[in-house]
Each structure stands twice: as structure tokens, then as C-alpha cells.
Amino acid sequence: MSERLTAPWGTRIDRSHKIQFSFDRQSVHGFAGDTIASAMAGEDRWILSRSFKYHRPRGILTMAGQDANTLVQLPDEPNVRADLRPIAEGIEVIAQNVTGTADNDHKAVLDKLGRFLPVGFYYRSFFRPYRSSWLKLWEPIIRKASGLGKVDLHAVKGDYTRENLHTDVLVVGAGPAGLSAAIKAAEAGADVLLVDPNPELGGSLTYARFAPDREEADEALAALREKAAQLKNLRIFTDATCNGWFADNWLPVLHGNCLYRVRANQVVIAAGSHGQPLIFRNNDLPGIMLASAAQRLMRHYAVAPGKQAIVFAGNRDGYLAALDLIDAGVQLAAVLDPSGVPSCAASAQRLADHGVRIVTNCKVIETLGTAGNRHVRAVRFEAPGTGTQILPCDAFVIAAGYTPSYQLPLQAGAKLGYDEEGSQFVLSNVPETMHLAGSAAGYFELRAVLRSGEIAGARAAAGAGYTISEPEAIADAFARGMNPFWDIGSHPRGRDFVDFDEDLQVKDIKNAIADGYSELELVKRYSTVGMGPSQGRHSALATARIVADMTSRKVADVGITTSRPPFGPEKLGLLAGPQHTPYRHTPMHAEHVADRAKLTPTGNWWRPLYYQGKGSIAETIAREVNLVRNGVGMLDVSTLGKLAIRGPDAAIFLDRIYTMAHAKQPVGRVRYCLMLNDMGSIIDDGVAYRVSETEFYVTATTGAVARVFSQMLFLNAQWGMRVDIQNVTSAFAAINVTGPRARHVLEALGGDIDLSAEAFPYLHGRVGMIGGYPAHVMRIGFTGELSYELHVPQSYGLALWRRLKEVGDVHGLEPYGLEASRILRLEKGHIIIGQDTDAISSPAELGMEWALSRTKERFLGKTAVEARNNLGLKRKLCGFELPKDHGIRLAESCLILHDGQPSGFVTSTAYSPTLGKWIGLAYAHPEQAAPGGTMLLRGLCGTEVNARVIAAPFYDPENKRQEI
Template identity: 50%
Template sequence: MSHATRLKAPMGLLIDRTKPVSFKFDGKSYQGFQGDSIASALAGCGRWLLSRSFKYHRPRGPLTMAGQDANTLIQLNKEPNVLADRELVANGLDVQGQNYNGSLDGDRDAILGHFSRFMPVGFYYRSFFKPLGAWDKWEGFIRKKAGLGVLDLDFQPEYYDKAYLFHDVVVVGSGPAGLSAALKAANAGASVLLVEEQPILGGSLTYNRFDVEGEQADQLREDLLASVEQHANIEVLTSAACNGWFADNYLPVIQGKRMYKVRAKECIVASGSFEQHVVFRNNDLPGIMMSSAATRLMKHYAVKPGNRAVVLTGNDDGYLTALELLDQGIEVAAVVDMRNAAESDAIASAVKARGVEVLTGHTVYEAIPTRGNKHVRAVDVRRITAKGEVASQSQRFDCDLLCMSAGYMPVYQLLCQAGGQLKYDDTAAEFSLSKLPKNLRIAGSVNGVHGLSEVLHDGERAAIEALHTLGLANGEVAVEVNCKRRVNFDWPIFSHPKGKDFVDYDEDLQAKDIVNATRLGYRDVQLVKRFSTVGMGPSQGRHSALPTARLVADATDRTVTETGVTTARPPFSPEKLAHVAGRIFDPYRRTAMHHRHKELGAKMMPAGNWQRPAFYGKPEERDACMHAEAEHVRNKVGVIDVSTLGGIELRGPDAAEFMNRIYTFAFLKQPVGKTRYAVLTNEHGVVIDDGVSCRLADEHFYVTATTSGVERVYREMMKWNAQWRLDVDITNVTSAFAAVNLAGPDSRKVLEKLATDIDLSPEGFPYLAYREGHVAGIPARLLRVGFVGELGYEIHVPSRFGEALWDVLQEAGKEFDIRPFGVETQRLLRLEKGHIIVSQDTDGMSHPGELSLEWAISRKKPFFVGRRSVDIVMAQPQTRKLVGFTLPKGTKKPEEGHLVLSSSDSSADITGNVTSCEYSPSVGSIIGLAYVGIKQIEVGSQFPIRVDGGDVVQATVVDLPFFDPDNARQAL
């Protein structure tokens, strides 16, 4: 087992040295401490090689130590592509490397690097795009080589969820800018949410050195945290990633297994900036890392990043890094400054005073690897002679650590999602953000402010601006902060004739790959991205966007502002599908009788968000159950739960006038105590719903609607009356009533036992009448309906009585052998009667003429919704019509949607389609409804239907209904 040797406190902010942790990496045991990331624990044991690169399988090690690069992607048992510099070590954790052939240390695919000149940028695209079919041959091989990580197919889902968080101000990032902004806002009385990606607050204060003495950051952080952590108005989320910005400050923040949906009146993004690498040959070797990665290793984890370092820098921060390294006992061979002079003489002198060689106007031209490219061994340093060019004389420094800092790129992703625009300042060689939406502000280094005291002021400035819109500013005026510090070197790109000068580590893209893309005509940075894949890897251009913009601008003679960066889209960092999919709400509705159906063994089916019994019995016995239930209704008595049927009440002096305007039929003179069929067309003249209108009183209608259509019908009614201003009250009473249809020759006998206060005689309660009374003491509305074509009663009761109604009907019906039937059976029964179901037998074009519903349209009234369109359409030659058809028993049964053809020729046109089709035991043949061409409607004629497998069957057009043509049974 490898053991950790660590630096002394106060190094190691994140680790608890009293709690050692053992884990495995690539089969070997390692030890770290609680609080260590996998990468820091491994580095503490001298293990630097963490992964192999995507394309060339080059060894890679820690680059940012902040979860910002793809070098640290590793495999856990249950999860691929985990960031080793984010994921904490735990006892017994079994970690594997990814993307290698053989072993991580001896990857046989590393040979691919030698073929890189045969795999130029766009290689896959260009090689396999043509000829047609080439991709099919190569796909398997390429996929095997290309994928990252292994999925655990036995993975058990875990509980992920979501919650809203509401605050006046959300501050993204808890560096000095974020902390000062949060404090300022909270002190003024705003409720503040502070979101930090790292496990501790402080941002750069936790690792960066701001002064020669190295004291400022710690002291400041201590002071700020003491105020923030105690503050009643500040809620803190650490280890939490703000992964997007959506309109009106709606921010998804992922912490652990929860996604917070944060809604804030004001948003201050103090997301800081990403330190940028220098492009030179072999800049990807393990041991070469951002300056901030080296200081993070020391300050966060007390890990020595190396023994002998070279610092390559384009700003003064590199000097401070050198001082930090020296303080921790690391030899610094040289500070290589790409600029001609340091900005601060004091800082440069302090480094020189420690005996470190400082070379200004120089760069690292090439890093020299150990065998197999496993680690940096030395660097070749040369004088910069011109933009991107170096002298031929070289100096070599042996080292096992190279810290680099070419400057910074604002963490712009959230802000560009919000519509912010990036502008490149040629003098500062830096991108800045503008055109942010109101109520979104930026502070600190993301705002181009870098000096520590300026950063603190900038945080306060942003907070004061936010407080103004919140009305909490108390007259305080926000003062613009001016920071003169330059942190970016303008051309930290040193192409090497032998390549391996990486611009994008994730995708193994070298400087020449980007330039070549522009030479092939891909001038737009978006096209360069798609062609070369730059920025498409897990780090999403955090380090490649800036050098790519510079290279493309240079190669195409444009400014960097004109070139820009590719579009930033959420999520900012990779998120699991579980975070998006976790605890999704999928509402269901149950009728009052739901549990009775389950107890009776119903096969349930969804109808919208309702659950309804399809039939009672085993799923595999569908047809037998359905036919038995149907025969029972035809011969005895059945009962079906129709509670899901929509119900709308219209009350008031204008109720009848309103009905008359909404539905196609005439309702002004509908008698009280009678029902009437109600068809609804939309303004296009298309049939969109139907139901039964009951007139309870002169000014009181109760109208049913389809299960799936009622919500829309109700909304449309409300909208129409917002315009018409009729004196009518409209209420959706769907859930207020439970209902059954008691149907069959014996239904009257059952009801007679229960409804003693209603005259149930055929004369007293005839077909299509409406009555009110009591059923076993339950107040009920009764409708004599004929949907299934038998003597029948719809019984509507207040829904809290629904289950009791079901129970008393079952009990009273026992002596008549009552049996429940389901929706599928009902569909068969109504099909036998030729009754349409709107939305099953209609589509987005069905006008009343096609459905033979002319009888249900009143031409005598001045208006109904859709009237004018119906008139126009009906005056045109018709093209299709819904007809009934039969097929002999035993014929291959057409399904809904099967096509009706103009003839049996192979070149026949499609003239229509089947909408309903079942075998009917009562009729003894297959029956159905289908749209057919207008020339195919003659009763007795045949038309072809193409069924499964391409077979064609010949259906015969018949008169409707199929069963009981005189409709005698329902009128009994």
C-alpha cells in the first residue's frame, strides 16, 4: 500500500489527517485522508497518471484540481466518467482508469499517438462520410475505440429529487467577490442564497496567494466567513453547481442527489475565471498543471505537487505561486515569464531574492517526458522572438513540476446563456461581458476585476445595484470599480513542428488542427467546433475556447471579438439524467369506485390521466372477457363506471343562449327534464367534442363531455364568455359527480329496487328523459341514454357517494346476475350501435358532414362556434365519409389506423383509414368504422383495407347501426 506524506498544517484545508481512508485504484491499494478527492489522495501517494486521453491515449494527470478538466475522468463500479478531482475518497472505494487497452500504465492503444498525422482534424468525418455505407462498416470498431467508461447494467435506481428555493438574491460563487456581495446584500436585509461549487467557501482565497508574505488571503477569508456563516439572512449551499441560467433568474443548482430550482429576484454571478494553459509541445504531460492546481494541491490537500518546479507565467500570479512553492519546501528551478517584465517589481524581487532564476521574455517551447510520456522530466526554455515564435537557442531545466498560467478566462457560461455577449479587449487580451439582462449582475474576476481589494469593492457594487431594485439600498450609491491589473498574456501559443501542442486536452486537438480547420473553409468558430470537435469534450471549452478564438481570429484575419466563442448552453457541468428525471410527478386520477374495480380483478387502462377498467379478467383473456361482458349487457344487466365522463354546469338567465352558441344543435327550447345530443365544433368547423345536454331547469343545464375533452371544452367556454359577457355561470363538475351506466334488459328491474321516489315506467321515464331522485337514499341525477344500445340509465351521484352507489347496485343486482363491464366492452357495444367516439373516430379534419351528423346541426339559429366554417365546408364537394363496414368472421382483422385504398391495385391511392374495428359476437362478424373515399360509400359495395403484413382485405359497406337497426332495445 502506498502511504501519504503530506505538507504541514495550515496546508490541507479540506482534509482530516486523523481519519485515514484506504481505497483501490487500478487494482492497487492507496491511502488518503477523509476530505481528499481521489486525485489528491493519489497525488499524495505519488500517483500522477490518472487517465488516458480520448484520441491518442496519452497519459494524463491533474490539470486544474478543480473538476474543470477531463484529465481526471475515472470509473467507479457503478458510474463511469467521474471526476477524480471532485469525487471524495471513501474506505473501500474501487476506482478504475478509463479508456485504455491493457492497463492504464501500459496502454497498448498509446501507439495511436504515433499515427496522429494520419488522423488529421475531421478524420472521422471525412473518412467515413463517403462512400455511402462506409460508416456502417466502421461504426463498430470506432465505437469500441471511442467510448469512455463502462455502464453498470445492473445498476439500481436511487432516489434523486428536486426542490424549489426562493431568495431575494442568489450569489453564484463564494470567492472574495461573492462573499462581499452576499454580505452587503444580507446586511441590508435581503435574503441571500450563496452557491459554491467547492466543498468550502472562499474561492480563490482558499488557494491563491495575493501578497508576498502570503498572509492576506487566510486572514480575509477568516473574517468574511465569520460574518457569512453566522448571518441569519444567508443560506449557503456548498458542493453545489449552478448549472444554468433561465429566464427571470431561474437557476438549477445541483447538490448531491437533489436539484434545486432556485428562483431569485436578483442574481449576482461571481463565478470567477478559469486559469488558462500555455500551448507548447507536450503541454499535456502529467506534472504539468495550472498554477492554481499546484496551489490547490498544497492548500486544500497538503499534497506536494512536485519536488523541483518550473513556473511558466504571463502574469504576476506565477511569481506568487513560486513563493508558495518555495514556502512549502519545493525547489523552484526557474520562473519563466513570457512578458518582458513583471508588473510588480516588489513581487519579482521577492522571488529573485529567494535565489530563483527569472527569465523574462521567455517561454517553455517543449516539455521533455519520461519514458512512455508518463511525466514531465525537463523543459526546453527559449526566448520569444515574435508572436508565437522562439529563438533556436534553448535552455533546459530539469523538473518534475511545471506550473503554468497564461492568464484567465471569465467563467462566462451562465452569463452567455443569459444572453450576455463576450467582447475581446486587445490591450488586456481578455474577454469581457456585456448586454446582461436586468436583474443579473457580475462581480469580481468574471467582471475583469482582479486586484483583491478591487474585487471586494466590485462585489459590494453589484450588491448595491441589486439592493436598488429590491428597494433596500437605503440611498447608497454603487460606484464603478476600476482595476488596472493585467493578467493575460496576449499570445501564449507556441506551435511546434512536431505537434502535441494541445489546445484542447479533452479532444486531443493541437494548434495546427484548429488552423487546418480554417484552411478547409470552416471560418466560423461554430463550424470550427463542429468540424474539429474543439470544446465538445467534458470540459466544454473552459480552456480551449480562448486559444481557439485567438487562433481562428489570427488565421482568418479577424478580431478575436468578431471570432468569439461557441454558444454556451446548459448544463454548465455534466449532470446526471437522474437529476433531471428524479422524482418526476406523474399525476393519476381515480374514480370513487376505483378500488372496487381492482378488487373485482379489472384490467386497468389509462384514459388521459384517469385509470379505467378495460374489462374484468386476465389481460391475456381480453377477447373472451369482452365478449362475455358484452353478451351479458345484451341479455341481462351490466354496470360500467362512467365517472370519468366530463360534466359542465351552466346556470343563469343566459344558460340556454350560451348552450346555443357553443353547441351545434338548438337548445333554447330544449324542454326541462329532457336530454339532447350536443356536438361541439371549433372555429374551423371540425368536430372536437360531444356529450349529452340535460336541462334541469329553465336556467340550469348539465352537459356531459368526453373524458379527455372536458378540460378543453370548459376552457373554451370560459374564454368565449370572457368575450360574450353572457349572464351565465360555468362550472366544471367532472370530479364532483361519480356516475355509472346501468344497462341491459334487466336494468329497470335493478333500479326499481333502489329508486323508490322515481317513476321508472317507460311512460314515466322514457328514453332520452332526465330525472332526479334517490338511489338507495343517495341523491342522484338519472339520464336515460342509449350509448350501448340497451335499456339503460346513467346514474350521476355526488362523488363521495360513488363507492356506496357501486356497492348497492352490485347488491341489488345480484338476483339479476349483474356484472360489471369495462371500457373496451363499452366500445364494442357502442360500435355495434354505430355511435362514434370523438377523437377515436374523428381527426383534426372531421367536419359534421363526414360523420353524418347533419341532423345534429341547427341551421335555424344565427350562430354557433364553427357555424360559418361548417357552412363553407359543407358547400364544397365532399371527399370522404365515415361508414360502417363488415368483414366475415375469420378474416384478418383490420386495426385502427389501417389504410383504406381506392382499389386493390398495387398503385392504389389511399382514400381513408379504419378508426374502430372489433369482432362482434352479437352481429357474428368483424365490424368497424372507416373513412372511405366519397366514391366508396355506397351500401353493399366493397372497399379494400391494407392490414398487417401488407395483406389486403375486402370490406363491405353496411348501413348503421350494425345491431338492432330500429333502435328498439334502448327505447324499451
């Protein structure tokens, strides 16, 4: 490990804790608190990646995650920003966009072939149809060379969460302005949320000088942190990014693996500014970095950017960074100032006292690199009276100006203008609920920055309804000189990069304009400028200036391209939400597990598919089917949707919702109910048990109950009927006891309900006590056998299940699973919503006209049903059976063919243990659907077989067994 700077340099590292990891399979050492980039720089290794197009070496530019130079690959994550990601023991880091390694990239030869890759060559090479074969040849090559990271499809899933947050004031940025704003608003009594992407509070105060002496910045940082810690109503998120602005101050905040959906009354933007690169030949060499990046390396990580540096001081911050370099022991070959008079006289004098050469009125022409352009070794510049000079260096530190962090304000509707005199972008027309502070608002002197934050915080608190006086603004003496004007001319030999992400040079932008793309949005799409990971942060200003110059316009007229969310990268896991699969258990779940049930998900519920025993799965399911047909079984149907409909208009309400007549349904009767949508398509079914004149107990399918409930609420909000609707699905457990001996089992339970056939006939319901538990009991026939559904409060569900097993043991009672239930209903020809129906299934297609009341004036979907009936049928659901030894693999969705063309598909099919043959339901052409005919089925392997069409139900067509 190279020698680091001594304390107080290195505020973020723990020198007592060393960490080892690898980069391109070579060992690297760092300290706890180091990032990948700072650890590499600490070992004098500066190449982190290769450029997108020419595969030029690239290194640290911002040390703030605002550029693509530091994107690297981790085993389980691509496109990791090396200047932000902390190191960890043993992590394996790989450079992206390389063939070989970052130090030795075999595709570096592309840097010498640039003239064959002009701007827009993709468009000109591949846009014509007759070149499709040319495109097919080059497309995979171009995609492979795209430079993107690789996704590990086998990586462990992340644990992602979402939370909703409401706050009076959201402050974006915890630098001096943001801290001042948050403190001011919180002191007024507002609830404040402060968000910053750094691991600590303070922003530029943690690394930069604001004056020749650091004391002022250090004292301000300590005071702000102390005040912030004392405020209970100030919530702080570090390592968090506000990633966009949406309507009504809805802002997503990314904090680790949590997406906070923040709704703020007022927003303060104190997100600072983005330093701008200088444009000259070879301005992308490793060792060339922004002044803020050099200061971050030294102050945070105790890494000197080089041994001998040159500073381009286009503004005050260049001189201040030069003082930091002197304090860190770095030799300064020169400070290059493009102006005639140093922009910071006090700092210039202090540098002169150290013997530092200051060159004014200079222009940087190019930098010279070591072999393979692996690092900067010298700077060539010119100045009046001295001509062209070359000075050796191993670090070129640049302070060339700023653009405000304009993304969030522009997304909120603000306008970005250009101050021609100050050569800088300025924000205007900011919404009333948004306030700017700090350098985002054009303030750079520390006192003015702090006061701008206080003003913004006061205005935000007042906007949120709190009483507070607004401080007076302080004039900023440095604001006008932070963005020097420098000529952007293209170097005859190129490699003067405007956009590092896309390897775009000055000549590329100029050529795009010469090709006819004079509007900035078109220049962007033709050249791809600003379309890389940096999203124009470092190229927007220079591009706008080039376009303005070539089209004889002002930069304000050219503007910038549209700023859209997100502000920075966000993981797909955060967008997808929590990766946990929601699940629900019935009250009898533990009993199912104890009985070795094979569980399967049904919606959010886990239900027994079958109960494992001796023999194969098919034998087990057949045994359960025979259990119901010949004895008695019980099924946990607690997952059924359950709705309590009460009120004077309950019957009339159901009459409108469902297709059958419920207004005149007698008390104590159970009636099938079918629900349609406005298109006349079936969306759900169930039964309605009339408990009293004003109360119905209605069941719905497991998957559709939420939709049915919301539809009922929505419609009643329009109709205004006197009815109360409650979803009581979770309040009740339900058990279906079915089979020829079902009555014997229930009678053994005891209770006050007369279970005789005369007192309790088919399609009736009773309320009373059974087995010592209060219950709603309904006689229905989904299995086609004598059946009782017992609905009890869910707290009694498990006890009733165990009690049934106890008293039913002498009658051979056993539980059966979902697969047996599906076969039992299929033998009776009963449909399952969502399996035998789709989005357009009508009652006529399913042969369910019997479920439509002919006496009601209206019900939901009636008009559509009548209209569809007038159009005739194009398909019909019918039953079929396969011949013995058919030799076909059949499943749901297998095709039905008519005259050689698909005419329908199988919706349900299974082997019937009761009938000893394969049966099923399928949509077919109406000509095929008549019982007695045949239809052609195509199996899973393409084998075709003729199936005989038969009328459902397949079993007990006279329905005698369910009515005993």
C-alpha cells in the same frame, strides 16, 4: 495508499474513513471526501483518460470540472467528471476513449499518425456524393472512436424533480465576491439566493493565497461564513450550478436531481475566472496542471502534485502557488517568469529566501515525458544569457492568466471586449439587472474583490427596491498584470495543444485560416475548436489571438464564438422532469381492487379493464357483455369530464360551443353535444343535461375535458358572456347502471325520483335523492340498453357503489369493465373520440350530419364544415363484419385497400359475443363505404380478407331496447 500531506492540508477529507473502489478494474483507496481524481492522485496514478483524436494520456488540469481530461465512465452514468465526483465504496470506474485501459491504450499508436489526420479532414474526405461508399465504410469506425461514454439502458430511473423559485437577488458564485454580494444584499432586507458548484462556501478562499501569508484569506473566509449563517433571508445552494440565463432573468439552477426554475429581480455574477493553459510542445502531459488545480489538490485533498515541481509564474498567483508548494514540502526546481521583473516582489523574495531559483524573461519550449508520455519528467525553456535549459520535474504548475466567466453575462446580452494592454477579455454593456463582481469583473486583490462584491450586492438590492448606500470601490494593484502576453508560435514538431478536448494544435488553427476560414465562427466549425465539453473555456483566448495575428486584426475585432446555454452538462432526466407517472383513482378504486379487477391506465386514471374470474380473458369479457345484454351491470364512469355551466347566457353559450341546438333545449332534457374546432374537425363529444333555465350539467370525454374547459374559458374571455364555467370532474363520482333490469335495481334503491318510463323517458335527466344520496340522474344509451347514469358527490361514490351491489344482488347485478363497455358501444356503432377520430375527422366523414343544427346561425367550426362539405369526401367511416373462419389477425390501424392502394384503416374492431362474429369500424374510400358492398382488409401478418360493409348500429338498429 501513498502518504498524504499532514493537516491542515486536506480540509475536505476524513482520514478516519477509508474507501475502496476500482479504476480500470484495479483497486484504489481513498478517504471520505475524496473525488475520483484526488484519490487516484493520492496513489500516484495520474492518467485518467485518453485524448479524443490521438489517444494521448491525459490527467488533472483544473480540478474544477472545467475540462474533458477527467471524464470517466461509471456503470450507470457516462461522462462523469472525476475531479468533482466523490468516491463511494465499491464503485467501478472505467476510463473513456480507450481500447484497453487508460494506462495501456492500444490506440495510442494514433499519436504517431497525426499527419494523416489534418484539421478538417472529415469535410475534405466525406462531403462529396460520389464518396458515399467511402463514408459508409468509415462512418461506423469514426463513431466507435468518438470517445463518448456508454449509456446503460437498464439503469435504475432517477428521481428527478422541479421547483419554481422567485427571489429578489440571485448571486452566482460563493467565493469572496459572491459571499460579500449576498451578505450585502441580504443585510439590506432582500431575499437572496446564493448558488455555487462547490460543496462548501468560500470559492478560492478555501484553497488559494491572496498574499504571501494565508492569514488574510483564512480570516476573511471565517468572517464571511459567520455572517452568511446569521442571515435568515439568505438561502444557500452548494453543489449547484446556474446553467444558463434566459429572458427576464429566468435562470435554471441544477441542484442534485432537482431543477430549480429561478426568476430573479436582480442577478449578481461572481462566478470567478477560468485559468488558461500555456501553449508549448507536449503541454498536455499528465502532471502539467493549472496553479489552482495544484492548490486544490493540496489544500482540499492533502495530495502533493509531485515531489519536484517547476512553476510557470505568469502572474502573482504563480508565485503564491509556489509558496504553497514550499509549505507542502514539495521541492521547487525553479519558478519561470516570462516578464523581466517578478510580478509579486514580496513572494519572490520569500521564495529566494528558500533557495528557489527564479528565471525571468523565459519562454517555455516543451516538456519531456516518460515512456509513452505517461507523465511529465522535464521542462525545456530558454532565457536570455543562459540559452536553452532542461530542468527535471514531475509536476509543472502553470499560472498563465485568466478569462472571466463570461457565459451568463453574454447570454444576457453583455459584450466581450479585449484589453490589448492587459491581454485579457473584459465584459461591458452588462444589463441593468445584472451586476459583476470579483475576477469576473477584473478584480484579483482580496480587498478589491471583497469590495466589488459589496458594491454589486448593494446595487442589486437597490435595483430590487431596497434602500442601501453603495460602498466606494477599491483600486486593484494586480488587475493589469494577471494576463501576461506570451507569443503563441507553433512548435516545428507540433503537439502544442490549443484545445485539449479536440486535440487541436496551433498548426491546426493556422491551417484552418489558410484554408480560407478566417472568421472565428468558421474556424470553430471547420476545426471543431471550442466544441468539446470545455466549450472553449481554455481555448477561446488563444484561438482568438491566433486568428487575430494571422488576419492582421485585433483580438477585440475577432471576438469569440456565441455563448449559449447550458453552461455545463445537465442530465436528460432534469430536462424531462419528474419520472413519476401521474395517476388518479376514482372513489371506488379500493372496491375494484377487492373484486380482482384488472386495472388499465386511461389518461391519468386507473380503470377496471375487466374483472378476473374463471376462464380465459376472452370468456370473462364475453360474460360481462352478456351480463349487460341480458341482465344488468354497472360501470364506474367517474373519470368522465364534468362541467357546470351556469348563468343567464348558459344556453346561448353552449349553442355557440356545440353543434346541436341548446338554446331551446327544454329543462329536464339531455341532449348529445358535439364539439368541433375552427377546422371543422371533431375534438370531443358528451351530453348536456339542462338542470334549469340558467344551468347545464355537461359531460366530456376523460382525455379531453381539460382541453374543452380551457377552450371554453378562452372563448368566453373573448365573447364576454354572462356565464360561469367550472370543471367539476373531481367533485362527482358517476356510475352507469345498464341492462334490461336496470330500472328494477334503481327502484330497489329507493328515493324521490320516479323511474317509470312515462315519468323518466330516454334522454331525460332528473335531480333528486336516490338510495339516500343526492344525485343527478340521466337516461342515456351508450351501451344500447336501458341505462341510467348516477352522478353523486364524490364522497358518496363508494357508498353508492356498495349499496348498488347490495340491492342489485337479487337481480344479478355485477360490475363490468372498460373492454366490455367498448364492445357494447361498438355493437351500437358509437364512436370513441381519439380512437375512431383523428385530427381531421369531420362530421360528414363519420356520418354525423344529424348532430349539426340546421337552424343555428353559427357554432364553432360551422364555416369550416360548410367549406369542407363543398370539397367532397375522400374517406368515410363505415361498419364491417368479417366472414366466419376468416383466418386473419385484425386490430386497430390495419389497412383498408382500394385498387391495390391504402384507402383507409380500421379504427375499432372486436369479436361481438352478442352477434357471434367479428365486427368493426373503419375509414374507407367513399366508394367502398356503402352498406352491402365489400372492402379488402390487410391483417397484421399481411393476410388479406374481404369484409362485408354493413350499416351501424350492428345491434338493435331500431334502438328499441334503450327506450323501454
